[in-house]
Amino acid sequence: MSYSILHELKPLFYPRSIAVVGVSAKDEKPGNRFIKVLRAFGYKGKIFVVHPTASEIDGITAYPSLKAIPEKVDLVNINTPAQHVPQIIVDCVDKGIHAAEIFTSGFREVGEEGKNLEQAVRKAAQEKIRIVGPNCFGVYCPAGGLTLLPGPNYPRESGNVGVISQSGGWVTDFIWGADAYHVKFSKVISYGNGIDLNEVSLLEYLAQDPETKIISAYLEGINDGKRFLEIARSLQGKKPLIIWKGGLSTTGKRAVNSHTGSIAGEQSTWNAFFKQTGAVQVNSFEELLDTTAIFTYLQPGSYRNLALIGGGGGVGVAAGDICEKFNLNIPASTTDILRKIRTLLPPQGTSIRNPFDMGSPHLPAAILKQVIEILLEWEKIDLIVVNRLFFYGNEQLMGEKIVEEDKRAAAVIQMKRIASKPLVAVLEELASGPDMIGLEIDRRKVRTMFLNEGIFTTASLFRLVRALSNFSNYWEKATRQRSR
Numbered sequence: 001m002s003y004s005i006l007h008e009l010k011p012l013f014y015p016r017s018i019a020v021v022g023v024s025a026k027d028e029k030p031g032n033r034f035i036k037v038l039r040a041f042g043y044k045g046k047i048f049v050v051h052p053t054a055s056e057i058d059g060i061t062a063y064p065s066l067k068a069i070p071e072k073v074d075l076v077n078i079n080t081p082a083q084h085v086p087q088i089i090v091d092c093v094d095k096g097i098h099a100a101e102i103f104t105s106g107f108r109e110v111g112e113e114g115k116n117l118e119q120a121v122r123k124a125a126q127e128k129i130r131i132v133g134p135n136c137f138g139v140y141c142p143a144g145g146l147t148l149l150p151g152p153n154y155p156r157e158s159g160n161v162g163v164i165s166q167s168g169g170w171v172t173d174f175i176w177g178a179d180a181y182h183v184k185f186s187k188v189i190s191y192g193n194g195i196d197l198n199e200v201s202l203l204e205y206l207a208q209d210p211e212t213k214i215i216s217a218y219l220e221g222i223n224d225g226k227r228f229l230e231i232a233r234s235l236q237g238k239k240p241l242i243i244w245k246g247g248l249s250t251t252g253k254r255a256v257n258s259h260t261g262s263i264a265g266e267q268s269t270w271n272a273f274f275k276q277t278g279a280v281q282v283n284s285f286e287e288l289l290d291t292t293a294i295f296t297y298l299q300p301g302s303y304r305n306l307a308l309i310g311g312g313g314g315v316g317v318a319a320g321d322i323c324e325k326f327n328l329n330i331p332a333s334t335t336d337i338l339r340k341i342r343t344l345l346p347p348q349g350t351s352i353r354n355p356f357d358m359g360s361p362h363l364p365a366a367i368l369k370q371v372i373e374i375l376l377e378w379e380k381i382d383l384i385v386v387n388r389l390f391f392y393g394n395e396q397l398m399g400e401k402i403v404e405e406d407k408r409a410a411a412v413i414q415m416k417r418i419a420s421k422p423l424v425a426v427l428e429e430l431a432s433g434p435d436m437i438g439l440e441i442d443r444r445k446v447r448t449m450f451l452n453e454g455i456f457t458t459a460s461l462f463r464l465v466r467a468l469s470n471f472s473n474y475w476e477k478a479t480r481q482r483s484r
Helices: 002-008 030-041 082-095 112-125 170-181 200-206 225-235 250-260 265-276 285-297 312-324 335-342 364-375 393-399 404-418 434-452 461-483
Strands: 017-021 045-049 060-063 075-078 099-102 130-132 136-139 158-165 185-190 213-221 239-247 280-282 306-310 383-387 423-426
Touching: 002 200, 017 030, 017 082, 030 045, 060 434, 075 082, 082 099, 082 112, 082 280, 158 170, 158 200, 158 285, 170 185, 170 213, 170 285, 185 200, 200 213, 200 225, 225 250, 225 265, 239 265, 239 285, 250 265, 265 280, 280 285, 280 461, 285 461, 306 364, 312 461, 335 364, 364 383, 364 404, 393 434, 404 423, 404 434
Parallel strands: 017 045, 017 075, 045 060, 075 099, 099 130, 158 185, 158 213, 213 239, 239 280, 306 383, 383 423
Antiparallel strands: 136 185
8 A cells, every 4th residue: 555655646746747727817816826826836847727718828828628638637726616626527537637636615614515516526536536625725745846825935945744734724834834943844735625635545645755754734633533543553653743633622623614524523532542643742833833843853862851051040940830841850950060060150140950040141152152061961961951041132122232142152053063962942032022123033043043053942941842842752652662
């Protein structure tokens, strides 16, 4: 089956030609926009257009039907009203086309008539064509030159993260959010109602795809729970699977049914699923984003014992509370650590017991470097967190540029290059008013510098610790599973 599904879905992800059905000769419809998006994204294959009367649309020769196209078509993109979709699928089968994506909505999510249309589409397919959708945004595959309807400016570079999602909106946000972490994708599939290719078959594909090393998903319902469980279980310790399951509340279940017509499932069932498979459960968009990203930065393993370096007593108190909430440890400093760091910091206004309160977020870069050097030698520590030290913002917040800002950032980067343990950082959004946009620009510049050096960053300690806990939990479970 592994070879079969990789081979079977090749036209979907790597089409040499695409036919777009549902374009207008006068107005800009979704089909017209999709053609423009494909061209802007840089698709290199042939594009065909189907229109009943036009001879040319957007500079492309138009054909009255799919069967009238004189060349082979790998993938069909469908944007017509729902009632026309079954006949278009019939035409696809007659022409020997093996893949289609149906952007059109108006199927089971709208009621009984829509359910009947879905049945008609399935019958028309005769199991001879693989379909994404309906009610979706389609496929984003940089290596294949494909992008989603809203994505002409998505990154062109391929990566190792695969995504399956019933929501097109969340996928769009996720791609841009992940780009801020420099995370790149192998394949992203917005599959909507999933009348053919769904969470089960797409998970099976990504499980076998050699380009995909990490799998993230937003799911509303499951068609074949037993098979999905089997595939997810087979991934444990091989490819991390991170799932945001929508619709577990009463209101959420109702919204799921009106969104994609799916049946959401019960909380207890999903609790058992996560326990049996070792998949990572997340509960928000931000948690899905942060957790996916951290898997691309850290080497497999558990990072449960932390050293936290920050500027301010309250920062350390909050850090202790957050870490305990997520079962991460902040070991107390040893006598040797206390002795070494005491020579660097004044006794007044500082704390060196871990968390390490440097006394000020404006710590001299040379001192920061020495403190990191000492903590890297501490055997009990798995990872060092740099939190609430100013690498940017002084000029906007205090009216003066402090040169140590740049030096502090350089010190962290220098230590990362020689470190035997991971360094991660919190880069807070210090102010969000419209007159402080320059501060946010500076923050993003520092974030880019850190990420380019492999230093994982988030905008808050809570988000970092939550992602780190998910990461450590996953690899601990995988290790226990292997030892059985």
